Amino acid sequence: MARSILCSHLIPSISSSVPLKSSLLLQWPNLSKTSHSMLLINRRFSAAKISMSLRAGIVGLPNVGKSTLFNAVVENGKAQAANFPFCTIEPNVGIVAVPDPRLNVLSEISKSKKAVPASIEFVDIAGLVKGASQGEGLGNKFLSHIREVDSIIQVVRCFEDNDIIHVNGKVDPKSDIDVINLELVFSDLDQVEKRLDKLKKSKASNPQTKMKEEAEKSALEKIVVALMDGRPARSISLTDLEKDGIRHLCLLTMKPIIYVANVAESDLAEPGSNSHVQDVTNLASELQSGLITVSAQVEAELTELPPEERIEYLASLGVNESGLGNLIRATYNLLGLHTYFTSGEKETKAWTIRSGMTAPQAAGVIHSDFERGFIRAETVAYDDFVAAGSFSAAREKGLLRSEGKDYIVKEGDVMLFRFNV
Ligand SMILES: Nc1ncnc2c1ncn2[C@@H]1O[C@H](COP(=O)(O)OP(=O)(O)OP(=O)(O)O)[C@@H](O)[C@H]1O
Numbered sequence: 001m002a003r004s005i006l007c008s009h010l011i012p013s014i015s016s017s018v019p020l021k022s023s024l025l026l027q028w029p030n031l032s033k034t035s036h037s038m039l040l041i042n043r044r045f046s047a048a049k050i051s052m053s054l055r056a057g058i059v060g061l062p063n064v065g066k067s068t069l070f071n072a073v074v075e076n077g078k079a080q081a082a083n084f085p086f087c088t089i090e091p092n093v094g095i096v097a098v099p100d101p102r103l104n105v106l107s108e109i110s111k112s113k114k115a116v117p118a119s120i121e122f123v124d125i126a127g128l129v130k131g132a133s134q135g136e137g138l139g140n141k142f143l144s145h146i147r148e149v150d151s152i153i154q155v156v157r158c159f160e161d162n163d164i165i166h167v168n169g170k171v172d173p174k175s176d177i178d179v180i181n182l183e184l185v186f187s188d189l190d191q192v193e194k195r196l197d198k199l200k201k202s203k204a205s206n207p208q209t210k211m212k213e214e215a216e217k218s219a220l221e222k223i224v225v226a227l228m229d230g231r232p233a234r235s236i237s238l239t240d241l242e243k244d245g246i247r248h249l250c251l252l253t254m255k256p257i258i259y260v261a262n263v264a265e266s267d268l269a270e271p272g273s274n275s276h277v278q279d280v281t282n283l284a285s286e287l288q289s290g291l292i293t294v295s296a297q298v299e300a301e302l303t304e305l306p307p308e309e310r311i312e313y314l315a316s317l318g319v320n321e322s323g324l325g326n327l328i329r330a331t332y333n334l335l336g337l338h339t340y341f342t343s344g345e346k347e348t349k350a351w352t353i354r355s356g357m358t359a360p361q362a363a364g365v366i367h368s369d370f371e372r373g374f375i376r377a378e379t380v381a382y383d384d385f386v387a388a389g390s391f392s393a394a395r396e397k398g399l400l401r402s403e404g405k406d407y408i409v410k411e412g413d414v415m416l417f418r419f420n421v
Pocket residue numbers: 060061062063064065066067068069080081082083084085086087088089126127128159161164262263264265294295296297298
């Protein structure tokens with residue numbers, strides 16, 4: 001596998017090709033105020049392009065419902081979904097909003113002109129078959145598409161339907177999950193062994209390079225033992241230095257996984273009574289992975305209906321909500337992501353950060369200059385903001401804190417940044 005493939009980065013960033021040159025103090029949610037410098041910033045902001053690089057890849061055997069699920073999640077995804085294996089060849093990519101009821105609450109309080117949710121990219125990848133790591137089916141090319149995502153959503157067929165071809169002849173979630181896991185393991189093993197060979201021959205003399213290579217080698221030696229045993233790389237505990245050392249390899253089995261049990265519409269009300277779902281549940285807990293049950297078929301049909309008829313249709317199947325919100329939120333959590341908000345008259349916006357990020361790093365998600373010139377962040381917890389009813393009321397009640405550069409941003413913080421560039 002070519003080492004040059006870049007893994008995507010976890011954080012959505014704004015490409016800041018136009019730096020903010022003027023020196024000013026900015027309270028972010030007050031951007032709607034019409035001072036000259038504010039307008040200048042606004043204009044530059046709208047010119048900045050948000051690049052969403054947070055990706056969840058939908059994988060699984062051929063013909064299990066990946067594209068059907070993708071089209072439902074992305075609503076107008078338009079990936080070709082049909083009853084024949086390898087229907088998808090090139091990956092389809094779609095951006096999905098992360099549903100969050102807090103956004104509308106904040107937006108109403110601040111009388112914002114618009115509310116902008118956090119988002120994730122979903123990628124519909126071609127079906128994987130036994131031997132893919134050796135070039136079977138659509139082979140290595142598709143493993144490389146998986147290498148480029150941050151997390152894996154594995155669709156497992158749990159619906160019986162003789163008209164829908166199963167590539168292995170019968171519905172068997174355990175075998176399907178094993179096939180995919182083994183292909184990912186083989187692909188990583190191949191890559192890790194090649195890399196270890198290279199590292200053993202390395203003649204690096206620079207002490208820093210040497211130290212990095214030693215950390216990488218030590219991580220890979222541990223990982224190779226797990227892989228030989230059929231276990232994923234993520235099952236090995238590594239030091240931070242070791243983790244950094246192997247990051248560039250984008251190992252497939254390092255990526256977190258959620259299993260999606262794709263059931264028939266008749267099983268939606270009581271998925272636990274379907275033995276295939278029970279198998280996936282047991283395996284997901286053994287592999288310390290998440291599990292969501294959906295009917296991709298039902299979700300796809302829902303998207304064709306006007307919103308008022310959707311609830312009726314779901315009720316007729318004995319459920320009261322679509323499974324997609326859960327899937328999107330679970331994916332977001334799986335990626336270790338948190339949301340903080342900015343809220344003002346112009347807009348209320350949910351920003352995505354990794355857990356553990358400091359206030360300047362969180363500010364940097366809005367613009368790199370916010371991070372560079374960070375002075376302080378005024379912060380109030382979501383519940384306190386809602387209870388107070390505004391930033392100024394929160395300040396009067398002593399709920400608004402002024403935090404410095406070491407502050408670790410918490411889930412649901414509502415923030416105002418002060419910076420100077
Ligand atoms: N829950 C379900 N119940 C019944 N049929 C389903 C369900 N989910 C998907 N299907 C059907 O299964 C067939 C295959 O679906 P789809 O094309 O989405 O699979 P895929 O995994 O993307 O396949 P490929 O790997 O070939 O791209 C379609 O005919 C679809 O309507």
